[in-house]
Amino acid sequence: MSDIEQIPVTVTVNGKKVQRFVEPRTLLIHFLREELNLTGPHIGCETSHCGACTVEMDGMSVKSCTLFAAQANGADLTTIEGMANPDGTLSALQEGFRQMHGLQCGYCTPGMITRAHTLLKENPNPTEEEIRMGIAGNLCRCTGYQNIVKAIQYAADQLNQTEITEAAE
Amino acid sequence: MIPGEFTYHRPSSVAEAVAILASHGDEARPLSGGHSLIPMMKLRMAAPEHLVDLGGIADLKGISENAGTITIGCMTTQHELIGSDLLADKLPIIRETSLLIADPQIRYLGTLGGNVANGDPGNDMPGLMQCLNATYVLTGPDGDRDVAARDFYEAAYFTALAPEEILTAVKIPVPPAGHGYAYEKLKRKVGDYATAAAAVVLTMNGGTVASCSIALTNVADTPLYAADASTILSGSTLDDATVKDAVAAAEAITDPASDGRGPAEYRTKMAGIMMQRALARASERAGA
Numbered sequence: 190m191s192d193i194e195q196i197p198v199t200v201t202v203n204g205k206k207v208q209r210f211v212e213p214r215t216l217l218i219h220f221l222r223e224e225l226n227l228t229g230p231h232i233g234c235e236t237s238h239c240g241a242c243t244v245e246m247d248g249m250s251v252k253s254c255t256l257f258a259a260q261a262n263g264a265d266l267t268t269i270e271g272m273a274n275p276d277g278t279l280s281a282l283q284e285g286f287r288q289m290h291g292l293q294c295g296y297c298t299p300g301m302i303t304r305a306h307t308l309l310k311e312n313p314n315p316t317e318e319e320i321r322m323g324i325a326g327n328l329c330r331c332t333g334y335q336n337i338v339k340a341i342q343y344a345a346d347q348l349n350q351t352e353i354t355e356a357a358e
Numbered sequence: 359m360i361p362g363e364f365t366y367h368r369p370s371s372v373a374e375a376v377a378i379l380a381s382h383g384d385e386a387r388p389l390s391g392g393h394s395l396i397p398m399m400k401l402r403m404a405a406p407e408h409l410v411d412l413g414g415i416a417d418l419k420g421i422s423e424n425a426g427t428i429t430i431g432c433m434t435t436q437h438e439l440i441g442s443d444l445l446a447d448k449l450p451i452i453r454e455t456s457l458l459i460a461d462p463q464i465r466y467l468g469t470l471g472g473n474v475a476n477g478d479p480g481n482d483m484p485g486l487m488q489c490l491n492a493t494y495v496l497t498g499p500d501g502d503r504d505v506a507a508r509d510f511y512e513a514a515y516f517t518a519l520a521p522e523e524i525l526t527a528v529k530i531p532v533p534p535a536g537h538g539y540a541y542e543k544l545k546r547k548v549g550d551y552a553t554a555a556a557a558v559v560l561t562m563n564g565g566t567v568a569s570c571s572i573a574l575t576n577v578a579d580t581p582l583y584a585a586d587a588s589t590i591l592s593g594s595t596l597d598d599a600t601v602k603d604a605v606a607a608a609e610a611i612t613d614p615a616s617d618g619r620g621p622a623e624y625r626t627k628m629a630g631i632m633m634q635r636a637l638a639r640a641s642e643r644a645g646a
Contacts, residue, residue: 193363213366213409216396235359236397238549240463249437249466255396256467259366260389260413304463325548326461 198258202227203271213259217251218242220258221268229269229299233328240327243300244268250307252326269299272306281347282306282340291340293331301327305341313352314345361399368411372418372497372526375410380499380522382408388524389413390433390472393464394481418471418526421445428530432471437462439470448532451539451559455486458541461549474507475525477515477580480551484511485581486541489557489573492530498523511580537561538644540636543575544628546619552576553619554628556608558636562644565595572604572636576619577612577629584608587633596641604637605630 195210202225209224221227221244230253233241237255244253245267272280282302285291292298301324308315308323315323320341321334329337369375379386386408389395398404412418418433421442428449430439436456439445445452459465459473459482473483474494487494487507494505496519505518507528512518519525533539543555555575561568570591572584587608594600614625 193365196366212363214361214363216360219360235400237393237464240461243463250463251467252463255393255464257366257392257396257409257411259368260392260411262368308462322548323462326463 196259198262200258200261200264200266202266203268209258211258213257215258217244217253217256217258217261220261221253221266224258227268227270230303231296231299233296233300238328239297239300240304240324241297241300243304243327245303245307248307248310250304250326267303267306269303272302280306281344281351282309285340285343285347286337289336289340289343291332291337292329297327297329297331301329301337305344309341309345309348313349315341317342359400361396362402362405364405364407364409366409366411368414370414372415372524375412375415375524376497376499376522378408378410379524384521386410386521390475391435391464391467391469392472393460393468394472394476394478412471412524423448423532426532428532430470430528430530432475432524432526432528433469434471436460436465436468436470436473440465449490449530451486451490451541451557454539455482455541455543455557458482458543458545458555464549470528471525474510474528475517475519477511477513477517479514479579479581480576482541482543482552482555482575485555485573485575486557487528487530488581488583489559489571490530490533491571492528494525495527495529496520496523497526502526504529507581508583514579533559534561536645538640538642540639540643542632542636542639544632551619554614554625554632556629556632556636558633558640560591560637560640560644562641567591567594567596567641572608572633574608574612574629574633577614577625579613582608582611584611584633586611591637596637601634601637605633608633 199208231241233239237252242253387406389411418431420431439456473481492507539559544553557573560570570588574582587604590604609630612626614622616622
């Protein structure tokens with residue numbers, strides 16, 4: 190057994206505050222998947238290349254395989270499990286991936302949607318090039334990205350439409 | 359891939375962090391963005407027994423200007439460099455270079471201090487800092503000392519930084535308004551390290567180069583300040599013959615590895631090409 194002391198990590202995940210005691214070397218992806226049973230963020234490459242483990246931390250997209258859970262102490266995290274609308278219906282991005290066929294095997298999808306979520310918060314009306322550069326840290330080996338880009342454009346259009354409608358009301 | 363065991367420290371001041379490093383010597387490492395160190399720890403190429411997370415020290419973040427010098431705290435992320443209006447105005451080459459580093463997720467966490475202190479010849483900021491003649495502030499138990507970026511790098515992963523020191527800030531002299539600049543990076547794909555890259559900052563007076571500074575990335579064990587090439591171009595009109603001489607002088611100081619990014623001879627020639635492209639773009643951008 191390790192003589193290294195376990196340390197407390199407290200985070201808010203998808204709006205819920207949780208605390209666990211973990212070894213300092215616990216990576217955030219393992220904390221989410223194994224301690225919290227949030228298996229939406231995937232382990233792909235484990236070398237910070239593929240982006241399948243992407244989650245949102247305090248408004249930033251981060252690769253949770255290259256971050257110790259301890260570094261996230263006190264942070265506000267959102268995973269794919271927190272992406273749906275509060276009433277359980279699909280968010281604009283999720284709906285976009287469905288409508289535009291933005292996935293085949295689906296392995297990269299949680300990371301893609303979580304990344305795109307942050308991208309659209311920072312840039313609600315991205316050009317195609319901005320979308321492509323914005324998801325440059327997420328690899329998909331099935332789709333060739335074409336439909337992923339369309340899915341994100343679909344979501345941007347939907348979200349902007351909703352804002353226009355709300356502003357008019 | 360799970361790193362080896364370590365004791366985690368999260369100091370809230372630089373003094374506290376330095377004290378922890380000093381008491382553990384070689385067995386401790388500071389952690390900034392973690393995007394170089396954590397992958398190395400997973401591979402057991404680094405196995406610090408004590409990890410000193412600098413993320414809780416608010417003083418280490420921020421960008422400010424005072425008397426012609428811009429000071430950037432070591433924990434300032436590439437994302438923050440990209441978003442800085444001050445840098446966009448005074449040192450736009452930093453934004454241009456930051457956007458060529460890794461990918462968005464990594465830029466949210468990767469820091470300037472980590473990028474320059476790690477001593478990885480593949481990193482882009484060390485060469486840029488040599489081009490800009492930046493100074494690194496190293497803070498240890500006896501206080502601060504300044505080391506020029508051009509004197510900091512000794513070999514791959516070997517630098518002037520002592521185990522009990524932290525590279526706390528980078529000081530950059532603001533180039534004159536109207537200076538031309540370019541960072542040209544050849545890479546196999548988005549997010550890759552450079553096959554070869556070149557940073558150029560110059561000022562023009564009429565059609566003549568008034569001052570010029572050039573540095574190269576990832577074509578030797580360390581970043582390379584191309585002093586001779588810079589001198590050859592100063593006073594020239596960037597005519598073909600002089601540029602050719604300067605490129606030859608820059609190529610002569612390279613000593614790249616032959617690896618997945620290409621054979622050494624190719625990478626040397628690409629360093630020359632990147633330098634020519636950077637010169638062309640910098641002179642187009644320069645005000646007369």
